[in-house]
Amino acid sequence: MYLCISKTVRMTHSEENYLKTIYHLGNYGVQSVSTNAIAEQMETKASSVTDMVKKLAEKDLVNYKKYQGAKLTEVGKKIASTIVRKHRLWEVFLVENLNFSWDEVHDVAEQLEHIQSKKLIDQLDAFLNFPTHDPHGDPIPDKEGNFKKTDKILLSQMDHNTSCICVGVKDSSSDFLKYLDRNSIALGTEIVVISKESFDGSMMLQIDNCRKAISKEVSNNLYVKSVL
Amino acid sequence: MYLCISKTVRMTHSEENYLKTIYHLGNYGVQSVSTNAIAEQMETKASSVTDMVKKLAEKDLVNYKKYQGAKLTEVGKKIASTIVRKHRLWEVFLVENLNFSWDEVHDVAEQLEHIQSKKLIDQLDAFLNFPTHDPHGDPIPDKEGNFKKTDKILLSQMDHNTSCICVGVKDSSSDFLKYLDRNSIALGTEIVVISKESFDGSMMLQIDNCRKAISKEVSNNLYVKSVL
DNA sequence: ATTATTTTTTAGCCTAATCTAAATTTATTT
DNA sequence: AAATAAATTTAGATTAGGCTAAAAAATAAT
Incomplete structure (x- = not known):
């Protein structure tokens, strides 16, 4: 097969x-x-x-x-997944080893993803210790193009008085990522939803013992995993 | 200026x-x-x-x-030296961090040298600890395009009964580099010239206490630095 | 100083990837 | 069901980079 x-x-x-x-x-x-x-x-x-x-x-x-x-086609899918794999592995490298922040990696990875060398990508994978997700929380396909799709949901779908952990972003524009940085929201950050406003969809969050109000636009672009 | x-x-x-x-x-x-x-x-x-x-x-x-x-032109020279700088820095990365051997790096570096990102190359340089030479002994231009040209000579120009250290190759083809690997000749290897044959230009060398005969073609493509 | 040869340039054609504008097909509304 | 709108395709140009074959210039040889 x-x-x-x-x-x-x-x-x-x-x-x-x-x-x-x-x-x-x-x-x-x-x-x-x-x-x-x-x-x-x-x-x-x-x-x-x-x-x-x-x-x-x-x-x-x-x-x-x-x-x-x-x-x-199956062949097309395989090639596409390899490109995505390369893109995301390079993003990890840039952030982990070359001091890039998560909002700076995209353009460079866009170029690096086209480099052709099986050995290069295999060795890079090993060098990075076989990461499963890129700096935005997106999964890195393996050599066969497979990856476990995480059971993430949008922050906007969380109920009040529940906790979750940030696992990714939907919008990975530089502006949004910088906003998250300024508000100390990164992958792995624990977020408690204090309340939701029904009229504008805004939310009151608690992060590191600080209260923060965020708009609907923000909660609609942040992926989280619910914690019991 | x-x-x-x-x-x-x-x-x-x-x-x-x-x-x-x-x-x-x-x-x-x-x-x-x-x-x-x-x-x-x-x-x-x-x-x-x-x-x-x-x-x-x-x-x-x-x-x-x-x-x-x-x-x-000056501008052209600056751009060209930047490309060479990128090429050689990537070669160092491939050999030092991704387990490439010196005969495998060229094709990949040929692709990587075209990646455009000032930050990428500056950070890579720092990550590699500001190397001055690539895996073949060629100098890496600095940001301004300057590099110290090493006072290297071809092994064929050494006299008998003299010692030298391998500092680079003229021919960096895969075949030649593999030949050197098989004969335990690498950058930094100390070589003693035992004798030179005038009729065919071949040489008898001593490397790590072993005697090795090499052809004129080899000694004409290996750069060394004389040791007193 | 003419030939002959080599080097370099020109002219015309080709492919990949793009675009604009027009034509065609599909989808949506009266 | 006809008319309108939206999506898609076709036709014809364009630009970058390359090629072949012929012309022109520079170099070498008689």
């Missing part, structure tokens, strides 16, 4: 970026993704997407029928 | 590779390099080189006059 990629597929950076986008938008490659969704995400034009998707279909990396969007 | 690059020049990988080649062939950018020399080194066609050199001249990265080759 192995997926064999006999002749290693030669991929351009652009092709890799498209696969990665389809992987992310299509829920790890299980769903079909529309041309427009890809175009919006990649900040390009729908016509460019059509062209590229045809090319990827030609290479059997996606299944594509006119007007019906694109869905990754 | 500083060189200010006000607006950061946006470089493609291809442009960077050309600059690097001109830097190397032109003796760190001091000499003019012919179109054919560039083409041969880069395994491309002379006509392609002409086109690219014109483009680089347009950007003021090289000085170019028809039929007279290309020479790096």
Whole structure:
């Protein structure tokens, strides 16, 4: 039951970026993704997407029928997961070893994810001691593309008088991450939900014995794991 | 007396590779390099080189006059030295931290040298503890592009009954580096020249109390520093 | 000082990846 | 069900980088 990629597929950076986008938008490659969704995400034009998707279909990396969007094939999924794996491993390296903060890693990892070298990524994985999550709490696929999806929920879904631990972010924009830094919220931070306002969705939290009010936008972009 | 690059020049990988080649062939950018020399080194066609050199001249990265080759400008030299700096720092990282051997690093470093991030390279430099030489003994330019050129000579130029220390290689092909590995010759290895054969240029060496005969090809590609 | 040879440049073509604008298909509303 | 709107595709250009083949310039050899 192995997926064999006999002749290693030669991929351009652009092709890799498209696969990665389809992987992310299509829920790890299980769903079909529309041309427009890809175009919006990649900040390009729908016509460019059509062209590229045809090319990827030609290479059997996606299944594509006119007007019906694109869905990754097994091979496409494998390649996409490898790119994500590389991206997230590099993010760990940057934060753990090169003093990057979690809001600075994305652009550089975006470049590093395209470096081709099996040995490089295997050794990096070992050097980092086989991390399972990146600095934003996102899971790192293993060599086969598998990862355990964490049972995380949005902070906004927690009830009042409950406790949870921050396990990830939905929005990983620099602005949001810096906001979290300023408010001492990091991966692993324990958060107690004191109260929720129904009229604006804001919340009163307790973090390290300090009370903090946060907006709906914040609680809708922070993933937590409930603690009993 | 500083060189200010006000607006950061946006470089493609291809442009960077050309600059690097001109830097190397032109003796760190001091000499003019012919179109054919560039083409041969880069395994491309002379006509392609002409086109690219014109483009680089347009950007003021090289000085170019028809039929007279290309020479790096100060700005071009600075950019080229940065690429070489990145290449060599990555090589150190691969060998020191990711268990690569010195014959495996080149191809990967060739990709990594194009990653754009000032912070990345500064932090990597610090992480590696500011190395001055790469795994092949080549000097790593500092941020300003300066490096001390070591007073190395080819092993073939040593007299018999003299001692020296291996400080670098001229040929850094995988084959040659593996040969050196098999013969326990590495950077820092002490070598005693026992004798030289005038008819074929071969040498008898003593390394770690073992005698080894090497060909002229070998002694012509190994840099050493004489020890008194 | 002419040839001949080598080097370099020019001209024209090709592919990858993008774009705009127009055409077409699908989806949504009256 | 027809009309409108939205999404998608096609057609035709463009730009970067490369190639081939022919022309031009520089160098070498007779």
